[in-house]
Amino acid sequence: MSKMSDINVSKTVAIFFIGILIGASIITILLPILTTNNVSNITQTQTIITGESAFNEYDRPTPMPHRYWAETDEFYVFTSGGQQGGIIVYTVPSMKILSEIPMFNIDQKWGWTTQDVDVKEMLTNPKTGEVITFGDTHHPSLSKTNGEYDGRWLFINDKLYPRIGKIDLTLFRTTQILWIPNIEGGLHGHHTSPNGDLDVANFELEQYNSEIIDYITANTEVTTDKVDGPYVGGFAGVDISSDGTMSNAWQVWGPWHHDLLRIGSGVSNGWIVNTAYNTERAVDTVGMFAREYDYVFFWNIASIEEAINQNKYMTTTEAPDVPVISWEDVEVYMVKIPLNPHGVDISPTGKYILNSGKATTRVTAIDFDKVLTAISEKRFTGEEFGVSILDENYVYAADMDLGLGPTHIDFDNKGFAYIAFFVDSDIKKIALGEPYTDLNNMEPWTIADVIPVHYSVGHLVIAGGDTAKPYGKYLISMNKLTKDTFLPHGPLIAENHELFNIEENPAILIDQMPMLPEPHYSQMLPVDLIKDKIKNAYDLPEVIEESRVEYDYENEEVTVYMTAVRSFFDPNVFNVPEGWKVNVHLTNIELSVDLTHGFAIEGHDVSIGIDPGDVKHVEFVVDEPGVYWYYCIWFCSELHMEMRGRMIVIPDGEWNSSLESVSD
């Protein structure tokens, strides 16, 4: 104020300044009054004040309006659970976990247990008869039509056992598990084709299958020691029918095992692209780094079908119906790429294939148009095990020195690639070349943004990034190490899924989400594409079995047809002779969403959930005379505790057929 009095100004100017102060004061006083009236006012006012660039659309209004998240979320995210064995579903931008979909694991809370006869069958290894209740889901791949997501199914591979699971997106449930024959261990790279009729997965690690090794090494220069290694590798093709049913189509085996995989689209349609980090064919960590380069491979899908048509394949004792094709009988080329490559990802038009050399600082971009030219013009620099090596100086669109530990790559809708760096803990945004320069208006293969992440990013995902038309807007960085990002919670801690809005440059960090260990890769689906197709209940069978108990004296089996409805089991009591087998077919005749019932029975290790409209079948043997309660394990109503019944096991020798009838 002392300075104000020193200023020699006219009365008018003074009044002018007082007016400014009053005006500012009025706004400052009025705003809080306006904003405390109701929530919509708060939101609106904040927009005015903080402006668009502050991204206040992600503020959480308080008090929170009911259904706030349902009305503001834009994408479903399907994340592989990793060792969790299934899929985790959350939504963006709320970053709230909505669901888990069990697949290779058992999970009683979703009613997914081996006590369910159908689940047990899906989880049984056809080779050994063992029921395998754990897995390592890795690369989810949403079904596509014309190169875009169609919202029908999600396919995902197990990295631990050779199997691929399918989720029906109308039910959010696993409806098929296909086992891949001939191999030990699981599958790594995995992707579905642009039209959703083919699913391909690389075999995890080198394979030891003497029948196939004998076949593919018989007339070739490939040698392999059956004890000391190295072995051979390959990948499996899976047919997907129009109703989504998977079946084993073929396998291609060759001298190397493969890591990541994409099926080409657009310019690269009809080709499988995969990497191999152990082209040294070593059996120890150090040996796998001996060379200064490795390879990316291009496999012509039509040539695989042609080999089958020409009977150029074998079959194994284990899988007499699945053609096994030698790499020698298939059209395949390779290109040298920086050593121990990891991610191999294809731009939306299918033109650019980006490869990250995870043990280097380099990311290379291969122009697939030039690959096709190089093949037709035979621009080869050599060969290995009969596979021609394309001239990398010709096919490279770029060879970029970008940072430490590049892993995976994804693409937005504005002509940019986003590359994750594990060691640098950042994501580099890179401008793609033609035909994307019209979109990005930048010098191709230059850096547009460097996005810090916390920490050590593995995979990253952009909405629709593996389709012909990415949705863009959101990027999720799936970080492997979290350090002190979240509050401490023991020696093994959550991962960190970081959500960025990438419509702005630089990208804006929206949220950090602890994610239970250890998801691997995710895909994102727009809410509007599926939300109206999701069912509230299973379709009840046309004929619901009448509640009854049937006694089969010849086979010593009791079959109980039971219904569940709030808050009763029918029948709620039955007798069974000691030593018999019991089959329970249980129908939940409710059709309201979430009105799942449970069925647990004391002393018989049975505890399952039955969703509305669903029918479940459990079977068990009764060894001990006694009375065993069965009861609902899902809180279904206020009378849930009372929803129970009794199985009475009559001691050996005391049974007579009058016991078939028992009053409630």
Added chain:
Amino acid sequence: MSKMSDINVSKTVAIFFIGILIGASIITILLPILTTNNVSNITQTQTIITGESAFNEYDRPTPMPHRYWAETDEFYVFTSGGQQGGIIVYTVPSMKILSEIPMFNIDQKWGWTTQDVDVKEMLTNPKTGEVITFGDTHHPSLSKTNGEYDGRWLFINDKLYPRIGKIDLTLFRTTQILWIPNIEGGLHGHHTSPNGDLDVANFELEQYNSEIIDYITANTEVTTDKVDGPYVGGFAGVDISSDGTMSNAWQVWGPWHHDLLRIGSGVSNGWIVNTAYNTERAVDTVGMFAREYDYVFFWNIASIEEAINQNKYMTTTEAPDVPVISWEDVEVYMVKIPLNPHGVDISPTGKYILNSGKATTRVTAIDFDKVLTAISEKRFTGEEFGVSILDENYVYAADMDLGLGPTHIDFDNKGFAYIAFFVDSDIKKIALGEPYTDLNNMEPWTIADVIPVHYSVGHLVIAGGDTAKPYGKYLISMNKLTKDTFLPHGPLIAENHELFNIEENPAILIDQMPMLPEPHYSQMLPVDLIKDKIKNAYDLPEVIEESRVEYDYENEEVTVYMTAVRSFFDPNVFNVPEGWKVNVHLTNIELSVDLTHGFAIEGHDVSIGIDPGDVKHVEFVVDEPGVYWYYCIWFCSELHMEMRGRMIVIPDGEWNSSLESVSD
């Protein structure tokens, strides 16, 4: 502008108004510029603008500062996973899930599988030898000292099998599972005592144990038909030693089974309080509602110890060291309460016991001071099976008609009880009587607030609500039905945990959080009480076993002492004769948080995680000659893919001792 020209004002006044407009404009223009500079500016500005009553402390700043949640979260929440089988940990107010702690389930992502010899032993039912890998966790109870949480352990019961698990809060891991003998099925009500030396759990459902039925019905008026029922029930006492070790102490059996349970504190210290909803002793749903009332029971803990001292107990063949005491030999009283009671909860001073009649509209409050008087003055209205019934008209402090379907009750730090209503879908806030009237300044037993929830609340929790000194501030409503609160995700959908700030009246809804089905009850612990005690790694053994392979020809066993460190196993290759048993003792010698390694081996159904500093033991038999990769299943470094080794199984007859040595 045309109106402006019509106003007949002096030039000075016009300039004054222009000043006001410019001032307002400057603020409007400047604020967004200021707020985009850095995050602290945004937060500060929003605080000024929206004012305290808008609760903008829960706004999510954008861009989000790194570690925002770690710096703003106030409480850990430990939620029973229900059929998930373990504990889920999230934080408040972020409502972010930090961790799951597996217990009765198996969960490969946390390394908690039956392939781990120690886990398998914990999950083995001592009665049958079966390994039970699923459960239904229900009532978590944090350890206490002097009636307050001490942040050392969390105990929780299984509703499906008779067992109680303990979590070490320095590791966030299950470290003990205690099986309760003599009963089928699981445990329901469960609570630890104010000083943490006693843990008590009610048996779920009526029990059929002929040895015990014969004992407790021998000299009493209780009759029970061993086939048609009704049976008997009871509860188990578990000693907790100063290092947290649980052991079976005693069991009390009587004519009824019991539902919920609390151990008294303060005024009610030394008493166990539990309910029974089936005092009709019926075996069907309708029969369980025949009476117009049921009972709450008060059991004198000292009298249980006295019965043991006087040798008034039996033991069973199954558990010769666990005293089983008849209800007749214990001091016990009961009070009539509204029919089919559920929640029974005790106010912080231990004075009021609130009971909800879940099939009624009534909640009763019993004054425990009057219970003690009624006992000493023998104010009985009758007896049943020898148990005296206290005069409810004397001991009731209140009998409130509040709404449909009351379930559970919790307490804040300001003299209020919060009562959940399943059918009404709301929580009523009720003023407690003396000595709380000084705090709440209200007419006792009147309604202070009605909080709508979405929908059908079962349990609710307030921070510290079951202790002598509740923390208050936050209430979480654990709703059983969600309906359309979140986006659709199939027939079985997430529950809804709603967070309220209850420092204000009416309470403020802060967040709606989808919670995977089907948690039951939660407890909340202040972050500052435990965050500095949580370990980043297990304590490595004093002597780390040297890496080696030992061959035991007599027992045909190989023992492999192996270490894991980024990115190598040592040894990374070993031979073993076909048909032998293999023991792998694997030490993760890393000590950094989150540097967990995994160990999976092809073809042998082994896949485990080993946290930093931990030692794991797995064993398996090798049946098939061949070469099997073992590899790390945790993404531990950029060279994670290459972290692998081989087990070579030598065919029968080809083994010789020179194969003990194998070069890498």
